[in-house]
Amino acid sequence: xxxxxxxxxxxxxxxxxxxxxxxxxxxxxxxxxxxxxxxxxxxxxxxxxxxxxxxxxxxxxxxxxxxxxxxxxxxxxxxxxxxxxxxxxxxxxxxxxxxxxxxxxxxxxxxxxxxxxxxxxxxxxxxxxxxxxxxxxxxxxxxxxxxxxxxxxxxxxxxxxxxxxxxxxxxxxxxxxxxxxxxxxxxxxxxxxxxxxxxxxxxxxxxxxxxxxxxxxxxxxxxxxxxxxxxxxxxxxxxxxxxxxxxxxxxxxxxxxxxxxxxxxxxxxxxxxxxxxxxxxxxxxxxxxxxxxxxxxxxxxxxxxxxxxxxxxxxxxxxxxxxxxxxxxxxxxxxxxxxxxxxxxxxxxxxxxxxxxxxxxxxxxxxxxxxxxxxxxxxxxxxxxxxxxxxxxxxxxxxxxxxxxxxxxxxxxxxxxxxxxxxxxxxxxxxxxxxxxxxxxxxxxxxxxxxxxxxxxxxxxxxxxxxxxxxxxxxxxxxxxxxxxxxxxxxxxxxxxxxxxxxxxxxxxxxxxxxxxxxxxxxxxxxxxxxxxxxxx
Numbered sequence: 001x002x003x004x005x006x007x008x009x010x011x012x013x014x015x016x017x018x019x020x021x022x023x024x025x026x027x028x029x030x031x032x033x034x035x036x037x038x039x040x041x042x043x044x045x046x047x048x049x050x051x052x053x054x055x056x057x058x059x060x061x062x063x064x065x066x067x068x069x070x071x072x073x074x075x076x077x078x079x080x081x082x083x084x085x086x087x088x089x090x091x092x093x094x095x096x097x098x099x100x101x102x103x104x105x106x107x108x109x110x111x112x113x114x115x116x117x118x119x120x121x122x123x124x125x126x127x128x129x130x131x132x133x134x135x136x137x138x139x140x141x142x143x144x145x146x147x148x149x150x151x152x153x154x155x156x157x158x159x160x161x162x163x164x165x166x167x168x169x170x171x172x173x174x175x176x177x178x179x180x181x182x183x184x185x186x187x188x189x190x191x192x193x194x195x196x197x198x199x200x201x202x203x204x205x206x207x208x209x210x211x212x213x214x215x216x217x218x219x220x221x222x223x224x225x226x227x228x229x230x231x232x233x234x235x236x237x238x239x240x241x242x243x244x245x246x247x248x249x250x251x252x253x254x255x256x257x258x259x260x261x262x263x264x265x266x267x268x269x270x271x272x273x274x275x276x277x278x279x280x281x282x283x284x285x286x287x288x289x290x291x292x293x294x295x296x297x298x299x300x301x302x303x304x305x306x307x308x309x310x311x312x313x314x315x316x317x318x319x320x321x322x323x324x325x326x327x328x329x330x331x332x333x334x335x336x337x338x339x340x341x342x343x344x345x346x347x348x349x350x351x352x353x354x355x356x357x358x359x360x361x362x363x364x365x366x367x368x369x370x371x372x373x374x375x376x377x378x379x380x381x382x383x384x385x386x387x388x389x390x391x392x393x394x395x396x397x398x399x400x401x402x403x404x405x406x407x408x409x410x411x412x413x414x415x416x417x418x419x420x421x422x423x424x425x426x427x428x429x430x431x432x433x434x435x436x437x438x439x440x441x442x443x444x445x446x447x448x449x450x451x452x453x454x455x456x457x458x459x460x461x462x463x464x465x466x467x468x469x470x471x472x473x474x475x476x477x478x479x480x481x482x483x484x485x486x487x488x489x490x491x492x493x494x495x496x497x498x499x500x501x502x503x504x505x506x507x508x509x510x511x512x513x514x515x516x517x518x519x520x521x522x523x524x525x526x527x528x529x530x531x532x533x534x535x536x537x
Contacts, residue, residue, distance in 0.1 A: 014043050052440065054439075077120070088161045102123075156184070214276065223243050229331060292308065301315065363535075376426055438485075
């Protein structure tokens with residue numbers, strides 16, 4: 001775009017985002033952001049109006065997790081930014097790209113509030129720890145630089161939310177100079193010396209094992225190459241669920257939280273960590289018994305800096321590097337770990353689960369059998385989802401998504417809606433609990449407005465049951481964990497959704513089948529006591 005186009009900066013921003021590949025914006029227009037909407041009116045970018053900024057952020061998260069493409073969020077100063085902050089935290093924790101653009105009030109003298117609308121004395125501080133960067137554009141050139149920097153983060157670094165604050169007066173300025181797309185670098189490549197050192201470590205190990213994380217899920221062929229090429233078993237994090245088929249002889253699934261898998265990890269002599277930060281929420285234990293010798297491939301500088309002297313940290317694309325490991329290292333014809341690996345697989349399958357988990361498994365299997373092979377389930381923070389992180393029979397990447405790191409309630413419905421907008425032809429389900437659903441249930445209005453055939457399956461146990469159980473286990477009298485719910489069937493009908501109540505597994509299967517054929521969104525309620533009695537009977 002040149003000076004002769006006579007566009008405002010607000011219009012130029014939208015044109016530039018479209019040129020960088022943004023095709024969807026989630027936003028609620030406000031008095032401080034309307035100059036962005038001047039540009040949207042004539043853009044090919046699709047604008048989606050959530051009923052709350054937090055819901056819009058979760059939609060952008062779900063959109064990116066399924067499609068691999070970032071979406072944008074437009075929010076107003078102050079209240080819009082703080083409403084979106086929770087969704088940004090979830091996206092940061094799980095390395096999900098998201099571009100946030102918000103206005104910001106001009107700075108006041110001495111950094112004090114002076115009573116402007118939506119004012120925060122230093123708005124960047126609200127999101128600076130929830131984003132790859134959170135910076136104010138001081139002028140048009142710095143704004144162009146920041147937009148380019150955001151897409152550089154998405155393409156070549158750990159993909160994180162990026163937040164650009166645009167001073168209100170800047171939006172109305174006449175756009176000057178070139179607003180062309182700049183070249184964006186790809187991810188860094190591993191150095192030859194690091195590849196040689198890694199190959200030597202792999203060749204000298206007797207009991208190596210691979211942990212595959214979210215950073216390699218879009219290149220499952222690379223996981224196959226290194227696992228089969230070098231005959232090394234694979235365990236995945238929840239964010240990499242489905243990175244190999246469940247029945248693959250070298251795949252232990254998403255079982256990092258099970259005692260048998262943790263014992264196996266304690267016995268191995270080399271860990272090859274591909275695209276995972278090995279976080280506490282991957283294992284749910286304070287100290288994971290990992291070997292001292294590790295080869296860690298990641299794009300996060302801070303993670304690589306934390307590796308000890310006996311480990312090799314490589315800042316590079318995990319998939320490309322895994323393929324190079326497969327080509328450089330020697331294939332082991334026999335794997336001493338294989339016997340223990342098979343034993344661990346059997347132990348995980350035979351583990352005696354609590355009755356509640358067994359009920360969960362039965363419901364999860366019924367859901368999976370009723371859905372198409374390439375369906376996607378987006379879950380909320382609810383007990384049945386915690387069981388499903390390990391037990392849901394995912395056969396490919398994209399079958400299962402969970403807010404594993406930040407762990408925020410209210411994620412499931414809007415994230416699933418965002419994913420459905422990214423891939424309209426895919427069957428998408430939100431699996432939610434009765435408490436978390438009420439955080440963002442207003443987004444039912446948007447799904448009906450758009451005519452999206454989304455499916456919500458609610459696990460209704462009439463409580464914050466996980467916290468109730470935690471209180472009981474800790475000897476704490478239960479307080480605040482039992483709430484009086486609305487009539488969810490009437491609520492669904494008020495939002496003009498198709499509605500069903502499934503009291504048995506057969507009824508659940510039938511309800512899902514009906515929902516898959518429906519034109520609009522469908523709500524299916526599964527009540528814990530009823531389904532428990534049905535399965536037990």
